[in-house]
Amino acid sequence: xxxxxxxxRRLGKHIAADDRTVQLKKARQVVDADSTAADLVxxxxxxxxxxxxxxxxxKPVEVxxxxxxQELETQISTxxxxxxxxxxxxxxxxxxxxxxxxxxxxxxLEDL
Numbered sequence: 001x002x003x004x005x006x007x008x009r010r011l012g013k014h015i016a017a018d019d020r021t022v023q024l025k026k027a028r029q030v031v032d033a034d035s036t037a038a039d040l041v042x043x044x045x046x047x048x049x050x051x052x053x054x055x056x057x058x059k060p061v062e063v064x065x066x067x068x069x070q071e072l073e074t075q076i077s078t079x080x081x082x083x084x085x086x087x088x089x090x091x092x093x094x095x096x097x098x099x100x101x102x103x104x105x106x107x108x109l110e111d112l
Contacts, residue, residue, distance in 0.1 A: 011099075015076070015096075015099070017086075018095060023091070024085075024089060027081070027085040027087075027088040028085060030081045037081050040072060040082065041082070043071045047065070047068055050065065051065055059061050
């Protein structure tokens with residue numbers, strides 16, 4: 001089992017060194033350093049939480065609340081650093097999906 005853990009560590013190092021991972025980390029650093037981006041994301045999460053809380057309490061979600069959420073989504077989607085981060089996240093998730101698929105293909109669990 002120890003050899004499998006060591007292989008997993010090596011795989012993790014290779015994933016960390018992959019350009020998609022490196023670019024994702026850089027995009028995250030840019031967003032973290034951008035106070036406007038951070039503010040947009042925080043306001044977006046607060047608005048989502050507010051709407052979810054209203055729904056859980058069985059209270060109506062006002063049109064104004066939906067409009068605020070829509071405006072925040074538009075601002076986020078047009079913010080250059082956030083758009084780049086989103087693109088890099090998609091690339092990384094695709095990489096991880098392919099890695100998982102390769103592992104699953106080798107496991108052939110349907111034969112067990």
